[in-house]
Amino acid sequence: MLSVQTRSSRAAPWRKLAAPPSARPHARSVGIVQRRYAHFDAPLELRSGATLQPFTLAYETYGQLNAARDNAILICHALSGDAHVAGYHTGDPAEKPGWWDEAVGPGKLFDTERYFVICSNVIGGCQGSTGPASIAPDGRPYGLRFPMVTIADMVAAQRHLLDRLGIERLFAVAGGSMGGMQALQWAVDWPERVENVLFLASTPRSTPQQIAFNETGRQAIYADPNWRDGNYYGGPAPTQGLAVARMLAHITYMSDVSMERKFGRRLQGWDTLPYTFARPEFAVESYLEHQGRKFIERFDANSYLYITKAIDYFDIGADYGSLEAAVARTQAAFLVVSFSSDWLYPAEQGLALVHALEAVGRAVEHCHVEAPFGHDSFLVEVERMTEVVGGYLRRRAGARMRV
């Protein structure tokens, strides 16, 4: 058991960050990167009992694997993320780097001068890994014939990728939201392969409210006549249903405070209320519709269905009788980060994990960040995440060198 450094959250459950964020003058972009593909012919046995065979994982890496092969960090993406965490693909506009570019690069939170950072698109996804839009062995797109996947299945697929890359043990596995679920699952399923878990704005157990939001988004997709029970490939996609699902989800990623600050009751393109259904009246409406339109350009509706189901199924304690029993399997040290305005994955859910880890004697730090940006805080609050998470990683790396 690793207990190099334990700062019990029970002693200081709400470690608040009052200090202003520090600048990061030396942070640089990772530059041009390439998406790679790992193809696997071996069957992936899924929790549902089904099998996926063959399967492909799209992935990217940043930085260099050191000679000891012990500086690898796996980043797990959230619902709408993908393998493209940082840098640019050839031809990308300057304002369109990877989804967590601010956190991954030389001198950044995940410092690519120290760490070898890996991220792969989850199975069931639509950005290069095998998912419902992929061609099945019979030559047609899977559609709903794609097997249901779970967080554990996503992790099982990533484990094959790590074997392929020759990485026996991860210095850390990190993720926010659904990424945090994968990070926790990693430590439970492959305890000897995970040294640290960074669990950000996440939960060990999806709640009925979270399931309800996901199900409502799915119902919006089902209701789109273009969905055709998932058999829409080659024809018009259920983009309107997917846009509604995204609008709904986007509200849950923000907070009432951040929406008030960003939009208030400002009108969008009107001096006075036009009293119309024809166009957005309020700025917040225009913003949400823009988010919906952007999303349908890059995301597959069936993948949205599969990935939200995987999130809903997640209850890692249920697989082992209790959360304590599940985390008793882990050997990693944990950093759990929650955000004051995150009402989708409230702090209490992160704390439940903290208390379970403490109950079985694992090393765990808990940091509760006062931030107004809701669930999105884990992405938006880069300076503070750099301080908290980057600081944790440096301390953990330092502790390892002294052992």
Next chain:
Amino acid sequence: MLSVQTRSSRAAPWRKLAAPPSARPHARSVGIVQRRYAHFDAPLELRSGATLQPFTLAYETYGQLNAARDNAILICHALSGDAHVAGYHTGDPAEKPGWWDEAVGPGKLFDTERYFVICSNVIGGCQGSTGPASIAPDGRPYGLRFPMVTIADMVAAQRHLLDRLGIERLFAVAGGSMGGMQALQWAVDWPERVENVLFLASTPRSTPQQIAFNETGRQAIYADPNWRDGNYYGGPAPTQGLAVARMLAHITYMSDVSMERKFGRRLQGWDTLPYTFARPEFAVESYLEHQGRKFIERFDANSYLYITKAIDYFDIGADYGSLEAAVARTQAAFLVVSFSSDWLYPAEQGLALVHALEAVGRAVEHCHVEAPFGHDSFLVEVERMTEVVGGYLRRRAGARMRV
């Protein structure tokens, strides 16, 4: 100005109710009731500048107007409510009384042995008052040709009804959620006609988050191909879009705690997870879909669009430069009730009204109720509402008799 009894919420902002609810052994049903209609040929001038003419209000009354005509209470309904507050229509099943039956009747919160209780369906509604499904003067349904309405317009229409009923002054106007908006608007627009305002689980100003939820529901309706820009009367209705809107709204009416208690992660009709899209897996999904199905049987999608717009437009301070300036017009005494778990209309929004009323010297009591049921608490917590709101009414009536 009426200031018979002022208990400043500034002195005791969170009056918590720790005592268990008392039984109401003498409460009875109002029995069989009838929906009535008031037709108006005069034009209703709307805030948008448009005119509605003619118009009809469906309404119900309970109890008797006394000789002094000073015991009338107007109840204003919320988004999905209607004029049928209490009792049964002939043929109704025993388990299907009006929407606030537990609060209206002999010996109940709104004691019909003392008060003459009135409720009318809002204009723009679909339960007998003129709305988008009504036949326009040209013989065809209005559809989106129906003029946009505001909370002030709903109140203006109700004022015509009170004139028709010969009621010069209301002992109280009461409402939860959108009903509270109407109650406040009454006191601002017709100060001399309102003695008390009961403002429950509501806000003086719709926030961008509230607008965002409503807009997402509207987008679900717009996306339904049966909607046809509102011209669906006589053909299939956009029921799937409306059901999605209702599911979304229903989540916002509950709380994470109440959903956890009611559903947890219980499966619905399965012993183990079936891993399927074909039917609901979790009880919470089944419940929401049931709510969606029930709603489309009784509600018109266009009315849903119009009424949510009226809610979004509501910002009573903006009409007068500030909330203080708006409430400086009122002569009523106020009871403002908020609920601890109401995250859709959080307590801070009711408190904003309380502070504005205090700033201009109005009589206001504020009661913050610890209740787990979210926004729905104002309907669900009947015993405590009887204690708080019924008690307030008795005190106010008693004070009036002593003047």
